[in-house]
Amino acid sequence: MDRSSPEKLILVNREPNGIAIVTINRPDSLNSLTKAMIADLAHAFKTLDRDESVRVIILTGSGRSFCSGVDLTAAEDVFKGDVKDAETDTVVQMERCRKPIIGAIRGFAVTAGFEIALACDILVAAKGARFLDTHTRFGIFPSWGLSQKLSRIIGVNKAREVSLTATPLTAEVAERLGFVNHVVEEGELLKKSREIADAIVKNNQDMVLRYKSVINDGIKLDLGHALSLEKERGHDYYSGMTKEQFKKMQEFIAGRSSKKQSKL
Structure with missing residues (x-):
């Protein structure tokens, strides 16, 4: 049985073809994250990793945005909580997940949302999508990898500009820099993500898991x-x-x- 938070803010849908779709479902708040949502999202990835019927995971957001970051009305609760608890840490569980994770990004991926996108293995973005790092704007110290991962993907100078100026990185520029794999029309976002997932599912599952692991471990x-x-x-x-x-x-x-x- 699929698990979601009591308010259905994290949705998990297992499809019969080996693909699972995880949706951040708080559209009225542009999918901003509460502490409970972060824990539920971590639990979803941990559970799907153990589910042998699931071979690929697609992560997306409902409504107009992927994820607008941590709900700042609950910032103290999130940032002063037990940040070292790996079991409830979304990004840690994504990084531990053996299955390939495809991020389907529309609208904004802001700060924590940007870091969650960085934890995906493959990114598909809708035209006009934007990645925004507001750590310097709001005085928040990064702890989900943005200060280290982005520079390794798009280059140090461009990463400094994105993070120190807190200006958006567009999907189109992100594609040119090798961060986003594909930019598509918004109506094609999940279709393209599923096409990539289907191509992965057709391959040797054991080797897919081993190959993802050796790439992700080797890049460090x-x-x-x-x-x-x-x-x-x-x-x-x-x-x-x-x-x-x-x-x-x-x-x-x-x-x-x-x-x-x-x-x-």
Whole structure:
């Protein structure tokens, strides 16, 4: 049974094709987050990660915006709470999630919403979507990774400009800088996200999980150590394969080759 908060502010919909859609559902407040919503969102990712029927997760927001950040009327409750509690930390649970996470962004992704977008593996944005870092404007110290992750994706100078001036990074510029994967018409947002999810679902699930892990773990290291990590995990993977698994791999490759030949 799908779990949502009592007020249905975090919705989880499992589809029969292996795709789960998580929706931040507080549109009247532009999907601003309360402490309870942050905990519920963390719980949703933790639960979906354990659900073997779920292979890809799409995260989106209802209404006009993705997420306008923390509800500042509850700021003290959020920021002075137990920020080290990983179990109720949305971004920690997203980073721990083995399944690929696709962010479907419309409207604004502001501060905490920006950081949640940064925790996604692939981003699809509607035309006109904007990413805004208001930490310096409101005197809030970043704690979900924005000060470190953004510069590694779009470059240090551009990240400094986005964060120190608190001016929006448009979806179109974000796509050019390699942060957003695709910019689409608003009506195509979930369609494009599902297309990407479907392409992932068609692949070997075990390898999808392993590949996401080695990319995400390797990006935290320098290139030399990252290459060693890949080599080590590759060795462990092949060492653990049985003759039957190698045979199935060869049969699969042979089958694909024969299909290509028949089309020539």
